[in-house]
Amino acid sequence: xxxxxxxxxxxxxxxxxxxxxxxxxxxxxxxxxxxxxxxxxxxxxxxxxxxxxxxxxxxxxxxxxxxxxxxxxxxxxxxxxxxxxxxxxxxxxxxxxxxxxxxxxxxxxxxxxxxxxxxxxxxxxxxxxxxxxxxxxxxxxxxxxxxxxxxxxxxxxxxxxxxxxxxxxxxxxxxxxxxxxxxxxxxxxxxxxxxxxxxxxxxxxxxxxxxxxxxxxxxxxxxxxxxxxxxxxxxxxxxxxxxxxxxxxxxxxxxxxxxxxxxxxxxxx
Ligand SMILES: [Zn+2]
Numbered sequence: 001x002x003x004x005x006x007x008x009x010x011x012x013x014x015x016x017x018x019x020x021x022x023x024x025x026x027x028x029x030x031x032x033x034x035x036x037x038x039x040x041x042x043x044x045x046x047x048x049x050x051x052x053x054x055x056x057x058x059x060x061x062x063x064x065x066x067x068x069x070x071x072x073x074x075x076x077x078x079x080x081x082x083x084x085x086x087x088x089x090x091x092x093x094x095x096x097x098x099x100x101x102x103x104x105x106x107x108x109x110x111x112x113x114x115x116x117x118x119x120x121x122x123x124x125x126x127x128x129x130x131x132x133x134x135x136x137x138x139x140x141x142x143x144x145x146x147x148x149x150x151x152x153x154x155x156x157x158x159x160x161x162x163x164x165x166x167x168x169x170x171x172x173x174x175x176x177x178x179x180x181x182x183x184x185x186x187x188x189x190x191x192x193x194x195x196x197x198x199x200x201x202x203x204x205x206x207x208x209x210x211x212x213x214x215x216x217x218x219x220x221x222x223x224x225x226x227x228x229x230x231x232x233x234x235x236x237x238x239x240x241x242x243x244x245x246x247x248x249x250x251x252x253x254x255x256x257x258x259x260x261x262x263x264x265x266x267x268x269x
Contacts, residue, residue: 099130188237
């Protein structure tokens with residue numbers, strides 16, 4: 001039986017034992033509640049980094065914190081925009097302070113190795129700010145040995161995987177919103193949440209080189225997806241997820257100086 005690596009599902013006593021020495025890596029997924037087209041659920045940006053974090057935690061003896069399930073405002077060119085019903089976002093200040101506060105709490109428990117796992121493109125720089133403010137506060141409190149890594153999982157995709165998945169050319173990560181990668185990964189991790197009969201078939205969205213505020217909803221396909229996920233499959237999803245877990249576990253083991261174990265989840269590689 002696999003050990004439970006989810007912080008929210010273990011007693012405080014077990015958690016305390018694991019983190020008090022500072023050697024255990026805590027992984028914090030930071031997602032969003034955001035529309036992902038008519039074929040995907042709105043929690044993709046939460047459950048994808050959380051699923052990857054779980055696989056990584058198993059390989060590096062880490063623990064996964066409950067994800068931050070809301071994120072910064074969806075942008076038309078990367079997430080469709082905040083005009084879609086369902087997309088529910090935080091002001092940047094709120095997100096920054098949530099991330100800062102949670103990191104400082106983990107530090108208070110003894111955690112000294114922490115990874116922020118971004119699942120929603122728009123969160124990235126606000127997570128950086130939350131990390132920076134937390135480290136500044138911790139230094140003022142006399143804590144100087146906290147190390148934090150921030151990772152956007154899609155950056156761990158190899159050129160080889162991109163060539164294998166997008167045989168007609170890679171459109172870029174921005175228009176991949178609710179596209180081939182996210183849909184494939186969801187078909188692998190949570191197939192019951194995907195309805196392939198509802199996949200939009202429209203061409204990829206095209207945007208001007210600038211942004212306009214308030215946003216113009218006419219720029220965005222009414223489906224909410226920025227391209228078509230019609231070639232998404234669970235097999236491609238397994239390819240992505242195994243690669244992300246493998247590459248991120250290797251990167252974190254190196255950065256945090258913790259042992260790495262190969263495990264059943266990715267044994268098929
Ligand atoms: Zn997404």
